Amino acid sequence: MLSYILRRLAFTIPTLLLVAIAVFTLVRLIPGDPVQLMLGDAADPAQVTEMRRALGLEEPLPVQFALWLSKVAVGDLGNSISNGLPVLPLMIERFQVSGVIVLLAVLCAALIAVPAGLLAAWRQNQPLDLAIVTGATMLLSIPTFWLGLLLLLLFGLKLGWLPVVGYVPFSENFGQALLYIVLPIVTLTMVEIGVMTRMSRAAAIDVLRLDYVTHARAKGLPERRVLMRHVLPNAFAPTWTLIGLILGNLLGGIAVLETVFTLPGLGRLLVDSIFARDYPVVQGCLLFTALIYVLVNLVVDLCYPLFDPRVQAE
Amino acid sequence: MKLRGNTLVGGTLIGIVLLTALTAAVWTPYNPLQVNLRARLKPPSDLYWLGTDEFGRDVLSRIMAGAGTSVLVALLTVTFAVVVGVILGVVAGYVRGWTDRILMSVNDALLAFPGILLALGVMVVVGANKYGIVLALGLAYAPSVVRVVRGTVLSVREREYVEASRMIGNGEIYSMVRHVMPNCIAPIAVLSTSMFGWVLLSESALSFLGLGVPPPAPTWGNMLAASRPYMETATWLGIAPGLCIAFTLLGINLLGDSLRDRLDPRMAHA
Numbered sequence: 001m002l003s004y005i006l007r008r009l010a011f012t013i014p015t016l017l018l019v020a021i022a023v024f025t026l027v028r029l030i031p032g033d034p035v036q037l038m039l040g041d042a043a044d045p046a047q048v049t050e051m052r053r054a055l056g057l058e059e060p061l062p063v064q065f066a067l068w069l070s071k072v073a074v075g076d077l078g079n080s081i082s083n084g085l086p087v088l089p090l091m092i093e094r095f096q097v098s099g100v101i102v103l104l105a106v107l108c109a110a111l112i113a114v115p116a117g118l119l120a121a122w123r124q125n126q127p128l129d130l131a132i133v134t135g136a137t138m139l140l141s142i143p144t145f146w147l148g149l150l151l152l153l154l155f156g157l158k159l160g161w162l163p164v165v166g167y168v169p170f171s172e173n174f175g176q177a178l179l180y181i182v183l184p185i186v187t188l189t190m191v192e193i194g195v196m197t198r199m200s201r202a203a204a205i206d207v208l209r210l211d212y213v214t215h216a217r218a219k220g221l222p223e224r225r226v227l228m229r230h231v232l233p234n235a236f237a238p239t240w241t242l243i244g245l246i247l248g249n250l251l252g253g254i255a256v257l258e259t260v261f262t263l264p265g266l267g268r269l270l271v272d273s274i275f276a277r278d279y280p281v282v283q284g285c286l287l288f289t290a291l292i293y294v295l296v297n298l299v300v301d302l303c304y305p306l307f308d309p310r311v312q313a314e
Numbered sequence: 315m316k317l318r319g320n321t322l323v324g325g326t327l328i329g330i331v332l333l334t335a336l337t338a339a340v341w342t343p344y345n346p347l348q349v350n351l352r353a354r355l356k357p358p359s360d361l362y363w364l365g366t367d368e369f370g371r372d373v374l375s376r377i378m379a380g381a382g383t384s385v386l387v388a389l390l391t392v393t394f395a396v397v398v399g400v401i402l403g404v405v406a407g408y409v410r411g412w413t414d415r416i417l418m419s420v421n422d423a424l425l426a427f428p429g430i431l432l433a434l435g436v437m438v439v440v441g442a443n444k445y446g447i448v449l450a451l452g453l454a455y456a457p458s459v460v461r462v463v464r465g466t467v468l469s470v471r472e473r474e475y476v477e478a479s480r481m482i483g484n485g486e487i488y489s490m491v492r493h494v495m496p497n498c499i500a501p502i503a504v505l506s507t508s509m510f511g512w513v514l515l516s517e518s519a520l521s522f523l524g525l526g527v528p529p530p531a532p533t534w535g536n537m538l539a540a541s542r543p544y545m546e547t548a549t550w551l552g553i554a555p556g557l558c559i560a561f562t563l564l565g566i567n568l569l570g571d572s573l574r575d576r577l578d579p580r581m582a583h584a
Contacts, residue, residue: 015423026435137564141563141566144519150556152545157545249430252428256519259539271434289428
C-alpha cells in the first residue's frame with residue numbers, strides 16, 4: 001500500500017512542475033511588456049526600469065523561473081494589479097463559492113447516477129434501460145450554460161420561487177445562502193448525471209457478465225443482494241475515477257456557470273482577470289485550479305484501492 | 315435495432331447542421347450582420363421566423379451563420395489536434411526510448427489538466443478570435459490523440475505482418491504508413507467524433523464567456539450570452555441558439571455511440 005501511495009505521489013511532481021513551467025511561460029508569451037502593461041502607457045522610463053529590476057525581469061529566464069517558483073512554493077503569488085490585494089487570499093475566498101457548488105453537485109449526481117446506471121445495466125436492452133440511456137444521452141447534450149439560463153428563466157423569472165442574481169455567503173445566512181446556490185447545483189447535477197449514468201451502466205454491464213455473478217445467482221441469492229453486494233462494489237470503481245476527473249473539469253469550466261448565475265467564484269475571477277489583463281491573478285488562478293485538479297485526482301486515486309483492492313497488488 | 319436508430323437520428327441531426335452551415339456560406343434570409351433599429355426585439359413572425367435581436371438582426375440568419383462558424387471552428391480544431399496528435403504519437407511509439415519517455419510525460423501532464431483551463435490559458439496569449447480558439451482547443455485536445463495513436467503503434471509494430479513487410483525489403487516508413495497506420499484509423503475516427511462534440515461545446519462556452527469568437531460575428535455561444543439581458547422580455551433569443559447546440563451535441567453523441575459500437579468492439583456495450 002505504501003509503495004502505491006509513494007508511486008502515485010511521485011507521479012504528481014512532474015505534472016505540477018510542468019504546470020508551473022506552462023503558467024510561467026504563458027504570461028511571458030503575451031505580446032507586449034508586462035511592466036508597461038502594469039504601469040500603463042504613461043509610465044516614465046525610469047520607473048519602468050526600476051520595476052523591471054524589482055520584479056527580477058532583468059535576470060535570465062531560468063533564474064526568473066527559480067525565483068518565481070520559490071515564491072509560489074511559500075504561497076506568495078504576488079498582488080492583483082487591479083486592486084493591489086494579495087492573490088492567494090483572494091483566490092481562496094472565491095474558491096469557497098465554487099468548491100461548495102461543485103462538491104454538492106457531484107455528490108447529488110453520483111447519488112442519482114450510480115443507482116440509475118446499475119438499474120439500466122441490470123435490465124440491459126429492455127425498455128427501462130433504453131429510457132435511462134436515452135435520458136442520460138439527452139442530459140449529456142445540454143450545455144450547462146443553456147440549462148442554467150432556462151432554469152433561471154423558469155424558477156427565477158416566471159415562477160419567482162428562487163432569486164435570480166447574486167450570492168449570500170454561508171457564514172452570513174445559511175438559509176439564504178442555500179436559496180442562492182440551489183439552481184447552480186441543480187444545473188450542474190443534471191448535466192453530470194448524464195456522463196455518470198453512462199459510465200456506471202457500462203461498468204455494471206462488464207461486471208454482470210462475470211462468472212462470479214452467475215455463481216451468486218446460481219446459489220439462489222435474491223437479485224437485490226446480487227446487485228448490491230456483488231455488482232455495485234466492483235462496478236463503482238471506474239465511476240469513482242470518473243468522479244475525480246469530473247470534479248477537476250467542473251472546476252476548470254465553472255466560469256460559465258458562475259457567469260449565468262452571477263456568482264463570485266474562482267472561475268469568474270479568472271475570466272474577469274483575463275479581461276482586466278490582471279496577469280498575477282490569471283497566473284494564480286490557473287496555477288491554483290491546476291493544483292486542485294491534481295490534488296483531487298491524487299486523493300481519488302489513493303482511495304481507489306478501497307473500491308478495487310486489485311490495484312495496489314499490481 | 316437500437317444501433318440503427320442511433321445512427322439514423324444522429325446522422326440526420328448532424329446532416330441538418332452541416333447542410334445549414336453550407337447553406338449559410340452562400341445564402342441566409344437576411345444579412346446576419348445587418349442592423350435594423352426599426353425591427354428591434356421582434357418576436358417570431360412570417361417576416362422573421364425566429365424573431366430579431368436587440369439590434370434588429372434576423373435571428374434565423376444569425377443561427378445559420380453561427381452554424382457555419384461553429385462547424386468550421388470544430389472541424390479545423392479536430393483536424394489540428396489529429397494531425398499534431400498523429401505525428402507525435404507515431405514518433406513516440408516508433409522511436410521509443412528517451413524521446414518517447416519525454417514526449418509521454420509532457421503528454422500525460424497535459425492530460426492531467428482540464429482541457430478548458432488549458433484553452434483559457436492559451437486564449438490569454440493569443441486573444442479572442444476564431445483562429446485563437448482553434449489553436450487553444452487543438453492544443454488542449456491533441457494529447458488524447460497522441461495517447462491513442464502511440465498505444466496502437468506500440469501494439470502493432472511488432473506483429474508478424476509488419477515484420478513480414480520489413481522482411482520483404484519494404485522501408486520502415488513504408489511499413490509504418492502501409493501496415494501500422496491503418497490500425498489507427500478506427501480509434502481516431504471514434505475519438506474525432508467525440509472530440510467534435512467537445513470542441514463545439516467548449517467553443518460555445520468560450521464564446522459565451524466573451525473569450526471565443528468576438529461579436530458581431532454570430533456564434534451560438536455569443537448569441538446566448540447576448541440574450542441574457544432580454545431573457546424575460548425576448549425569450550426566443552435564448553431558446554434558438556441553445557436548442558441548436560443541444561441538438562448538435564445530441565447528434566454527435568448518438569453518432570459517436572454507433573460509430574464506437576461498430577469500430578471498437580471492446581467498447582460495444584459502453
